[in-house]
Amino acid sequence: MADTDNIAVQCKGVTKTYGSGSTLVHALRGVDLEVRTGELMMLVGPSGSGKTTLISIIAGVLGRDDGECIVFGHDFRHMSHYEKTRYRGQNIGFVFQLFNLIPTLSAAENVAVPLIINGVKRREAIGRACEILSRVGLGDRTYSPPTQLSGGQQQRVAIARALLHNPKLIVCDEPTSALDHETGHKIMELLHDVAVGVDRALIVVTHDARIFEFADRIAKMDDGHILSVENSNYRLTNKKKN
């Protein structure tokens, strides 16, 4: 990997423990991982294998104990709490398992939240949110509150939210596990269609084997270690389809 220009995330020997004494849990025992821009990296493995801990550290919402983790040339360890938060707000998009849409806001407003956090005026932010909602096929539901949307629609809103401020890195935590197979599949297609770009890296945590096919590379984890990183051929087949 001599070409550092297209490296989004580089982790070396990252360790993380929770608790202390007899309740000490080793979540990560020295993880090395490299994510390139333009690729969709999938983290798979059984529960408790450390997937969530790893993406939490990569996304800057959790500190690491040891090792090195550089995201687009930045080491969170050398940033203040405030800088970290602002960095997240500008450069990282999040998609959650349970969508985490604010129930009292409309779809468009939910999508607009990251822009508003970054100081964009409300009206402009909502305008841009509406545009991106039509891109994810929800142009007619912009004013619906999340409670009136189906699970798939909610996750589309969440993807729109993660994309709106054009982050360099999108972190998805089990994006399909709350959805049925067909919807999950559609969501992954959508994510792949709208999110993957040349300058952007996606990390998707999942243990849903049915969506492995959407990955460019799959990192298998267990017990705090990366077991293997494999290439997947989805993109090739997809490109063939097109």
Place this chain on the structure above:
Amino acid sequence: MNFIALKMLVGNRARYLSIVIGLTFASLLITQQSAIFMGLMTRTFGFLTDTALPDIWVMDPKVQYIDDIKPLKETESIRVRSVEGVAWAVPLYKGLLKARLSNGTFQTCNVIGLDDETLIGGPPRMLQGKLSELRRSDAIIVNDIGAAGKLATVLPDGRRVPLKIGDTMELNDHRAVVVGICQVQRTFQSQPVVYTTYSRATVFAPRERKLLSFVAAKAKPGQDFHTLCQRICKTTGLAAYTKDEFKKLTIRYYMKYTGIPVNFGTTVVLGFIVGIAIAGQTFFSFTLDNLRYFGTLKAMGATDRVLLQMILLQAALVGSIGYGLGVGTASALGTLLGRTELSFLLTWQLLLVSASAVMVICAVSAILSMRKVIRLEPAVVFQS
């Protein structure tokens, strides 16, 4: 971010309403009870409010409050008049005398005797008749509430015929003729108020060596009231208070020697506790409900300051709405009951007091909630 905060709050209708209702009740209880307390306290010195003309009240040094009459020598009013800086000084009689009503029952009246010549200290508002008619023989002026209430003639069928001009009554076995009806502040003990001249009051009053209750004095223009009071004090050996000092003295007495402040204070504290318990607690659980979303916002880059602003804004919103509804309801209740025996006096200080009470409630709830949000690790968003 502000509209997000507001929508989060207002959208959660059940929580929002219960916080607002809690704060409304708290501010209603605090405002209304303290307004009644204030009303009651101003009634204690209602006579001073009515008799606004004199600047300085001179009395026996042992007088503790306004109804604590310790009579003075007649010549004291002339002595006060001799003090440098005093424009005028008039004698005033104030005392409780028994009136015999036409049906034979007795009623204690608050009799006020004004300086015969000037009639200084008369009632501020005459409804019927004129103050100068007190110069007629046996003349008295009765307050409207007393005339229509305790001094009214009760007919056999139970109807009350109010006392009117020309009616006579007996004051301590002396004939008295009503020549006017006036309106004055309600008295603390709700007795009818009877105005007459000083010398007539001394005739009505039981024989005593001294009868002068107060000397009411006016300062010459440009005099400092406090220096003048001290000068009167030193020259005559009597106590001299400015009107406000005398009011304070009276209130202090009631505060110290009656259970009234404790009684109302308890209710106010109760209102405060109800506010904390209902509104504060609900607000806190509202934050707990939304902790997940606060975490999401935190992960998505909202700084602690922004989140605190959101919570403060939410607290301020429910605070102001609850406060507005509370004081509005309290004022409405006060206005509705204003014509009855209930005393109700809303002052701007009270509005501030209840505002700060609501603010404290909101601040406490907000601080609890903010602690929770500040301590929140954004990593929780990944824990399902």
Place this chain on the structure above:
Amino acid sequence: MITKYLLPILAVLGIGFAVFTVIKGSKTIPPALPVVKPAIPPFKSSVAGAGIVEANTENISVGTLIPGVVTEIYVSIGSKVKAHDPLFKLDDRDLWAQLAVRRAALRVAMASVRVAKESLADLKNQFALAESLSDKRAMSIEELDKRRYAALVAEAKLAQVRADVSSSKAQVKETLTNLDRIIVRAPRDGEILQLKIHLGEFAPAGITQTPLVLFGNVKPLNIRVDVDENDAWRVDASAPAVAFLRGNREIKTPLKFVRFEPYVIPKKSLTGDSTERVDTRVLQVIYSIERSDLPIYAGQQMDVFIESSEPIPASGAIPQTKQTETDEVKS
């Protein structure tokens, strides 16, 4: 939508109403103005006193020495009289009757004198005749002595009867004096201030509760000012003084000092109860009212201010003592 806008609107209305209530409640009712403006001392520092207007002769309660029913009144209220002008007369019928009796007695006495004179002349004549008899034996010595003594007795009788006459004369004069005394006369020039006796009323002798006739000279009027004994030391005879008429402060008059009443008297209180214990005494200062053109009447009350150059003890005495203290420390 309802909760979104209704509650804030209600809240704003509530605050507005509360503010309105506050403003309404804080509105103070203007105090009742005095019916008559009180007198304001015209001096920087002054002693105040209550004054009562009186005649410059003081008010004289005219009484009668002899009790009796009034039959004639010569004056009416306000009459101006000269000294010794009659004021009223008591019933005099008994005195006239007495006079007639006494005059008759005088006449009787005078008649008796003539009888006694004649009788004396007769007896003297008889005695002289007997004494001139040349023959002493013609009359016994005893007879002669009898005649002598008879003449002497007649002489004494004449003296007695003459004394009776003077006595009767004196009695007539007494009655005449009494007749004069039942006419009560003005003691000096003045004016009738009060007339409490009427035709047919009984006027008792001695001091009466209400004077039968109140009399005095009201030109110029005097004013008797009561000054509390505590302030008495501040009154200076030469200080200017002003009296204000009660009921109209515009009517005021400068006063001229007449005299102090040297005896400080107890203050009469309005209760007028005689069993009252007196705790205040007042110095009375008499002033003369300089303006005679004002509608001021005897018996009226006035508020008097006497200028006092003396500093109020509160502001003057205390620093002085401090001064002496520091002086002592210095020395």
